[in-house]
Amino acid sequence: MSEAAVQDAALEVEADVVLDLHRRMVRIRLFEENAGKLAESGTMPGFLHLYVGQEAVAAGVMSVLRDEDQITSTHRGHGHAVAKGAEFRPMFAELYGRTTGYCMGRGGSMHINDLSRGMLGANGIVGAGIPIAVGAAFASKYRGEDTVAAAFFGDGGSNIGAFHEAANMAAVMTLPVLLVCENNGYAEFTPQAEHMKIENIDDRAASYGMPGVVVDGMDALAVRAVALEAVERARAGGGPTLIEAKTYRYFDHQGIKGMRIAYRSPEEVEAWKERDAIKLMEAVGVARGFATAEFFAGVWDEVLADVKDAIEFAEASPHPDPADILLNVYTD
Amino acid sequence: MEEGTVDEWLVGDGDPITVGTPLLRLATDKVDVEVEAEAEGLFHRAVPAGTTLPPGAVIGWVLEVGEAPPAAAEATQASAPDLAVAEATAPSTPDAAQAPVTPVAGDGLAARGPGGGVLSSPYARRRAADLGVALTAVSGTGPGGRVVAADVEERAAARGAAEGAALSPLVRRDAAKLDIPLSSVPGSGPGGRITRDDVRSAARLLRRPDEVTVIPLKGMRGAIASRMVASLHEMAQLTHGFEVSMDAVVAVRADLKRDWPEMGLAVPSLNDFVVRAAALALREHPGLNATVVGAEIRLLPAINVGMAVAVPGGLVVPVIRDADRLSLQELCGVTRTLASKARDGNLSLPELEGGSFAVTSLGTYGVDFFTPVINPGNVAILGVGRLRDGVRWTDDDQPLRTRVLTLSLTFDHRAVDGAPAAEYLQTVAQLLARPMVLLPQA
């Protein structure tokens, strides 16, 4: 990490912001790494799409949102949930399929949600969360509230029809929504250059008549700055913004094992790791005197303890009873 | 009663009637009588006064208010012998009452599925179980001849009407006067119908103090009873008696008795010799190895001789297959096995079927000549009497003791005349006179 990067990142920022961003990102990182190991070992059922490497985007955006602001997420949604304030115990319990999980064991990794924290839900269908976030934003406007909504999606998701329909509708109806594109360079196993002609997805914003911005997705402070501007615009009735955060996922599309097909080179991965968001935040924190290295190490320890506690809780939690198989299909 | 005439109607058409209302004056060949109603309703005449009808013909209906008389309800009761006032079939389910389609009395029986089961709808089966109707007795009018519920219900109603009509009003009145429960009176009229005489006889019997031991005609007894009656009823049976000389057989048998046991061979009985002779003789007289089916005499290809075996409670007739092709020794083995199985009650169905002729022996009971009854499906049966002393006269007029027995051949005169039957017996006698031809396979 260069001095210059640290200096740039430290512009106009307060200690509590840095520490807050740091903690959010460490929580994401440790949750994902531990969840990944459990899934890979077969201890937990199903497969996971891990957010490791993209922490700065979730942390940066969520840091400017309130609990009442609703977000919709993707199949790679643990990072968003954690950053929005979801707790580890019900998250792990959900991954284990237990009744104490956020979805009572019925949803799993791709459907984590917590409405009380504004997490309207992760989604297994690419791009499907975008129209729903637009709907949530509409509700805000309809009620005359100043709450906003945010939809997260990837570079791959920006190609699906639902994105275009929702973006257009958000713009024409001037809805208070952030459309946050986490461009990690790959749609599953296909690099961006092979799935779209353009290099910057924020170029699409203009075609809907909304502002668009590109930001370094490995810098939580930069993401936060851009998100804050978009949120304020939305709350003021200025309509949607398309944010493209350039970021990277360290693991494969799903799981933590090595890539089955080497569609990414180890050098590429290493190059991105050099710009690790958490390391940057720690460098900034130390450089500005907000905290010591030991303090940051302590954060890691605390969070790890939290993770372990949650795993124990989840493993001890009861499985759903098959007699309840029809529970919650309908609302009474 | 062979026919009756509606002399005079005593009620108007459509008049309401109750039990006991006099309906008509009926003239029969024996008596003139007043017929009373047994039901309540509106009476509808089927025929005008002066009509003469056979027993069982419908003369009227008792209807509910608003009910129309059925169009085709006549002629379903061949077994209802007395003149019947048919009650309009009150269907047991409301939907059948409103069934809009004209019921067609099917002329065939129920359609069968590939396995032989009656094709019927689930609801029809349910109704059949409820009403006690056998599906096999129902003709089906549903698709593909399937029995539907209405078919079952119509059958039940018709049966009910038939049963109801089997008791004439006069009989009921007699039984009531004499205080006889009709269910205890055996019917001697056509179709088991109870007549006035039956009621009077039952009344007389009931006054006797003697105890009657009842043996039901069921199981083997019942089967024998019905088969015997059926046989005698179907066929024109008569019996030839024929005395045969058994000297040669007795002599050969003595030799066998001396030699065969130490060879491990069972010694054929006298009966075995007779059976063998009877079987071989059938080859020359195929007319006695036949069956009558409908209007045809069918000569049968195989000579399968049934042998009657007395068992506790009755008798059974296991079949020796291809008796003409067995050696005497083989035949002996078969008859022993079958007899033993018969006494143990272990005969299988194939062992009891397919007989084309039969041999039955009462010799051990001292009977000489008797008139055995032909097994239904055969045209003849050979009875074997006891081995006894006879006399023959030598050339120089000296009496000589002989061993003889009487063969009793009952034959069905529809298929076999007296002379051919006698000729058959002659052949049997000839074979028994030369027992060596009986020993080997033929």
Add this chain to the structure above:
Amino acid sequence: MSSRTLTYVKAFNEGMHQLMAEDPDIFLAGEDVAGYGGVFHMFDGLLDAFGARRVFDTPISEQAIIGLGTGAAARGLRPVVDLMFMDFLGVCMDQVANQAAKMKYMYGGTVSVPLTITTAGGAGLSSAAQHSQSLEAWLAHIPGLKVVMPASAYDAKGLIVSAVRDNNPVVVVLNKKLLGAKGEVPEELYSVPIGQANVVRSGTHVTVVAIGRMVPESLKAADILAEDGISLEVIDPRSVSPFDTGTLVASVRRTHRALVVHEAVQFGGIGAEITAQIQDEAFDYLDAPILRIGAPYSPVPFSPVLEAAYVPDAARIVEGVRRLVKRG
């Protein structure tokens, strides 16, 4: 309060007016629903009555329309979103089936989606293959959705009221050819329960289960058959999902014969599910196999001659019943 004669579409429209008047959380969005009042005039007058905030037109974006409704419903509003033709389900099926229908379940019961999707289906208007379908079988197959199909003016109003008030995603399928059908409709706001069948006509010989436009066709058939003394019991399930099996089975246990008729293609249509349920619960009461009548296995034809042959009608129902009761 009194009843008077209204058309099916007017009754529906009245229901919408009365609903929106009593609950401010109800809004209406869709293509040409505001100024135009909807291409079938189901939504006439609502823009004037309630203003552009509550009644507005959207771009042609079915996924975004249903998604808008889903997201807003998840946030506690009570949206009515219009899918102009049922055939357009293909464009937005993900939002309907994977999102709206499943959110309550997937999210452990913490999210409800009180969304109403109005749409129009059915053939007979020379609208050809992509504007004439009856796709209720697709929807009935998705747990979490409810699907209602009013066949009378009375039910058109009663069912939209129940649908909007229901806290689940409900698809209300109007029949295009019934829009002008007249019936007695009470003035006041009333509801018809979802999941409750209606015995439209009592009878004794055959139970006819009819969906949508086949209900009036079955009644015509019943009149024709009554002249021959054949009495039909006509049942309108009204809800395809949840389905009122009990009423149907009770009827078949009395009549012993059943016929199921719908406009939708017979193969894989909702009639197959209904038939299976009757067989399951009334097997021993059946005096004949259950007969289904539906459209042939082909897209809806354009030619009026072909379309007339394609859609079941009273004549085919009469013929089917005769086959069921035939004897000898």
